[in-house]
Amino acid sequence: MSKSLLQHISTPKELRKLSKEQLPKLAKELREFIINIVATKEGHLGASLGVVELTIALHYVFDTPNDLLVWDVGHQAYGHKILTGRKDVFETNRQFGGISGFPKRSESEYDAFGVGHSSTSISATLGMAIASRLNGDVNKQHIAVIGDASIASGMAFEALNHVGVSKANILIILNDNAMGIDPSVGALKNYLTNIKHNKRVRKHNIIKAFNIDYSGPIDGHDLPALLFELERLKTVKGPKFLHIITTKGKGLKKAEEDQVKYHAPGKFNAKTGELIAKSNLDQQPPKYQDVFGYTLVELAKKNKKIVGITPAMPTGSSLKFMLEEIPERAFDVGIAEQHAVTLAAGMATQGLIPFCNIYSTFLQRAYDQVIHDVALQKLPVIFCLDRAGLVGEDGATHQGVFDLAYLRCIPNLIIFAPRNEKELRNIMYTAQLGLERPIAIRYPRGIGTTQNWKQPFSPIEIGKGETIKEGSKIAVLSIGTIGNRVVEAYSDIENLDEIAHFNMRFLKPLDEDLLHKIFKKYNTIITVEDGTIIGGFGSAILEFSQKHGYMNKKIKNLGIPDKFIEHGKTNLLFNSIGLSIDNLKKTLSLRT
Template identity: 85%
Template sequence: MISKLLKHITNPKDLRKLPKEQLTELAKELREFIINIVAVKEGHLGASLGVVELTIALHYIFDTPNDLLVWDVGHQAYGHKILTGRKDVFETNRQLGGISGFPKRSESEYDAFGVGHSSTSISATLGMAIASRLKGEVNKQHIAVIGDASIASGMAFEALNHVGVSKANILIILNDNAMGIDPSVGALKNYLTNIKNNKRVRKHNIIEAFNIDYSGPIDGHDLPALLSELERLKTVSGPKFLHIITTKGKGLQKAEEDQVKYHAPGKFNAKTGELIAKSELNQQPPKYQDVFGLTLVELAKTNDKIVGITPAMPTGSSLKFMLDQIPERAFDVGIAEQHAVTLAAGMATQGLIPFCNIYSTFLQRAYDQVIHDVAIQNLPVVFCLDRAGLVGEDGATHHGVFDLAYLRCIPNLIIFAPLNELELRNIMYTVQLGLKGPIAIRYPRGMGTMQNWQQPFSTIEIGKGETIKEGSKVAILSIGTIGNKIKEAYTDNANKDTIAHYNMRFVKPLDENLLHKVFKKFKNIITIEDGTIVGGFGSAVLEFAQQHGYKDKNIEILGIPDIFIEHGKTEELFNSIGLSVHNMKKILSLWT
């Protein structure tokens, strides 16, 4: 139920009609509104609760959307969405056909810039400020809100370096809560802590060294103080920087106490904050990330050359297991994907075996480093790409559907996609025995298919696929865990004896011996992948067929179409593009 003030606000113009004395009560109502809906519908909680007062103050003081407001990442933008015309549809947040969990330009004129990956806000806002100056819009304001974890990224510092000489009318607000998804790390985090605790440090301020007007730090939950300082900064020309201190999860005790878990907690009791346990069987297959994390620890205990690296995702990637048990050989480098990759390359030159764990969508940010610093030098870096394929409610910015295509063209790089947990475990064992060059291992978000996955290790021959099932009429070539959907699809097919199924495992190098066997035997061939069909696994098979003169074959490529897939539950998304088990059954019935 919407409280008395919030129910009358449909946009920031309504907000600005309120007297300042009522804004603190509005903050309470907005916080309750977010908690009540996210408790049931799920989503990102802690970050948005932490900036409720800031959100109200920004829309109250500035003339949005004429003044341009950019949120970094977007985890913190729920309050912004609610106050900018999306209150009545907020319960559809991150659901199929509903509003996005992140700011999105096509969704609202108040979303000045679409965001999903971190550390873009300062660059984008500076670009807008320069454009306004060139167009003669001298009174337009440009505001970037960035977190203390995001500002440590190289891209943010590149932008600050430009801001300091730009003379642009830009306000950068640092939302300092000492958290990203996990606790912030690094020297900058320590520096910001010292600023908060030691006034002497402020005389040697790094922001002022960039020639940017610094103010703060101030309490980000003190609305009168925020309003007063934003009013003042609105009159100051040139680059400005406001440092505010907030508490992630503010207003929900459980979220304040466990900020990592309540970043995106799932369903919970809105009054107590207690998490609602999912109705699951006692024996469930593990998450792929846990198979990675636990296997890495197991291997590292017997091989002292193994190190683990993650750019700010130790919990999400399960490198946390190694950080807890072997901290001297596990490294959280903060939101710095480029650094993570080249750090791994440097380690590899000295005989270490770096397992560089990066979400598939975030490895895109370090593409140059993968090519120049790893592949050209043929260094044995092990890229473990979590969240490959469709990831669900986070949508287009987070789906890991491009990795097969963007990695396949890189010389020296091996690409492997396990069918199940056992193959993930065994490829990790194989590569630490003495791989001579780089490899990318990609696996999905969520649970696997096996309960007894912790079996004795065995090696996997590089470039070697396997026959899952023989058949006589149609051959299915699958890569990765989507092969399990195919197995389910043909299990009850009346003509299943006519269907052959091959788990290719490697996109590069392809198992050409197995492919020759398939192409000589079958006229009808289906490839399937949970990556883009443009340049992906299916394209590799087509190239093989062309190169070797297999011109009379009927080849159908199934995968992610050449569009950006929006948000929704993973199975809903698979169904929407024809890759659900039900859809696959239909396809197989046509071929058999």
Template identity: 70%
Template sequence: MSDNLLSNINIPADLRLLDEAQLPQVAQELRNFIIDIVAVKEGHLGASLGVVELTIALHYVFDTPNDLLIWDVGHQAYGHKILTGRRENFHTNRQLGGISGFPKRSESIYDAFGVGHSSTSISAALGMAIASNLKGDFNKQHIAVIGDASIASGMAFEGLNHAGVTDANLLVILNDNAIGIDPSVGALKQYLTAVKEGKNPRQNNMIKSLNFDYSGPIDGHDIFAVIKELKRLQKIKGPKFLHIITTKGKGLQQAEDDQVKYHAPGKFDALTGEIHIKSEENLPPKYQDVFGFTVLDLAKSNEKIIGITPAMPSGSSLKFMMDAFPKRAFDVGIAEQHAVTLAAGMATQGMIVYCNIYSTFLQRAYDQIIHDVALQNLPVIFCLDRAGLVGEDGATHHGVFDLAYLRCIPKMIIHAPMNEIALQNILYTAQLGLNHPIAIRYPRGRGVIADWQTQHLGKYEKTAIGESVCLKEGSKVAVLSNGTIGNTVSLAISKIKHPENIAHYDFSFVKPLDKKALKDIFNTFKTIITIEGGTVKGGFGSAILEFASENNYASKITVLGIPDEFIEHGTVAELQQYCKIDVKSLEILFSSY
């Protein structure tokens, strides 16, 4: 073998040929490889650096892929991908046509389960372990690696609760680094800290009380200690639990020192760790910041305003309110179901609750939206960040289903503002008292008004619920847009030879629909195009088709949006082009009329 050990490891079987004494060198090479690629190509950095030794130890001790290894969420699986046949194309990570940023069953036999949302690993691994027992394969190992933020989620506890009364050959490894994307919160985090500091008596162990063989905590960066313990646990039958302590960002000082920023730092200098700062001068604000600054501003004059987010205070910009009003803004951890019902409980007592959840994560609390909020007609204000295509995180993170899954719920108001001013105005209007729950959806990324914060923040106007706006008159075709995609429509119309042919309407409300305006539109135009940032099945366009059918209109209706498939990863621009909702595609379409 050459001096570079990693270059000779194409699959874990190659790793197992090495002497154990060589593994620290592999760890250093793997860490450097991840840093060098992510520095240029971007991606999730800190989580993968923190589990380098664990990743090597798992593939060294266990017979993967015959033994089944599951990574919770998957932010930390870069080392796993590199060691399992994807080293040569790891530079394509998260790029259009490249490998996924998360474990994915269709990508590799070493990816035992597809992940992207947290806290699924224990249930999945337990399901596999029970299946192995039923098939008579009692020697197969099933390993779930879960972080201290993810294990606090209800689903993880459901899995632990079931596993403790089975004879399943399951190993749960708690990767305890006290941080998810933001610092971990809650009583369980405090308990784990006490265990790490030796303040909790060993006999008072909550994991052991669930019938798990508990061991640890051990240093997750001591590769020899990890291997020794894994080999011991390999011989023990039934449910086992290994508690390891790691440092997120291990091996890059800046990533260790600022773990929030280096979770996904963008481009940075591989040697110094210095992040390449993009100039934000004269740029429009991020939509998440429009939410954050607006809710903070409203909270200053309304003591009943509450903010809630499940583990995304930085990503949602609720952090602004949390810093200013810590007793009125809550990070509840990775617990979307709890977040929604907590908001419902507060709403029964007259509080005005802004519950900020990424669109893709609100899916996890669907029952709570229906039963605990809408059925009781509680005026919870759902703020759905990252709605629509989100880019490189891919299919697990695109927020494209919310219009469809919310539209069928009675009492629910659904609004997608076209720009920053519309967003701040609906946030303002919601706290005046709508007497119904409302979902406000807005995308990842920046708006369109560069001076919004200095010129518009705080200058509120009440939004008329259920009303559309005619943005441009036209003679041949009516384009009905919902949300920020309307800006793309306006730009496309401005580029065609005969813009006078196209009328453009902003239908920011999917529910209730502006039926009066729709009747006028259908009586005027024989051709209607709808466009949205969500799935074409069941969304805004479907609502327009239903209206036309109910009222016996014969106009030709074209529905544009996200096609009926799971959209993979790539830049937002690339994915919009794929879905034919980018400026160029719309320009070609509009020019044909």
């Protein structure tokens, strides 16, 4: 039995001691290592399997970390982490207290730039290349690895526009596998497909039009070809672009056959690739994303003016249901959040009813469009913000904890957070009845609380909260699904009759009639939210208190503290910031 190569490699310096003939064996071992760990610990799989050869070739040819290597998004960086000193701790990937699932500057000197959202790599790498030139370091190499889905983003094209006139020593590697999380879409995807198969198209190459030295496409799994081309490009000065063709999920048959499901498959059999079914799945309530997806189809079948929009997340948002049943009114626009929002605005001017579904943290990338193109013009776009609140293992780049705060300051915008699936369903129904201004509906990742959620529609009065429980001493005000944690916290508490609970539902407009009743009756008020404590729901209640002269009231705000929340199981994260069920119970007990 031949000796393991990977066993003796902890850094790229050790990798570079291998002969080129040994590298294919190392690639096989690295692929198996990733598969075996992710099979039991979970995480992103397909993207990293697809760049195993590229990862080895990059660290073999270039002098990392002195040469700077930036991975776009980071789903593809597992092999990079394993080869750069994190092999022995890789089993802690994405776990609480363990290493991040994405490149992170504070984690390793080999992680030149922190990433989680897409399409940042070219801009960041160009910035590094310009800095090196200004610092007089003319020999340093700067490499950005970006996928074909990410390069279609506006930010990537803004960067390419600058790269072409920069004369910077930068190498852009396009990892072309025709996939993001879902299949790539759009004209650029079709163009790249034509380049692969039509030599005449290559002569009129769009990258060359940017004044960037283009080479390829080459087989990204052919190590000798990769090494040869990278070594050649290493000697070429100025902006360079290498187009490589890879297969997402390479080396695991099931992952190659179902690239969407095996992007992040959960637990699976490392040898066969078969997914390990989660127990009692049929008995669980549905995911919030599925409640959105099925409800949208139901509404769209009755209301012909409804359209659905998502930037590259049809599966993750469950807009896929509408894409399957009513494809002419459902639009996956690719990784283009800004475009998605303004596209929705344009549709709204012509009487359509756009449901624009974007993850909470991804809407951050289209903030100006929400203000300038939608709210300023009072266009009734319906924003459905998935993955709001803590999302778990994806960590700081994906925790949807800022939306309440960053949206609350925008005029003309209604903000609603359902406590359960029924409220999500009913606010979607209400929104399409004919609002005269935009609304943002934010809901969490994962399963809900109600199995029998598909009830007849009932409109929700805009700006009105609800009383969940009356009490004599303490008023707890919650917004969104964290209210269910509050209910669980006080369900068996002593002096239960002292605690009142109000589901405020709307952050904007606040239910001021209900708030006046609360402030007149209760001296102690506790606000609970799964958003940042600065500028969010609790801040709105404090402002109400100050505005209306309730200065003698005792108000305590519970929420996400003023720091970035790292990765880990959601319950562990809630516990780490004092929002576990037990912590809420202690807080309520102390107040009694």
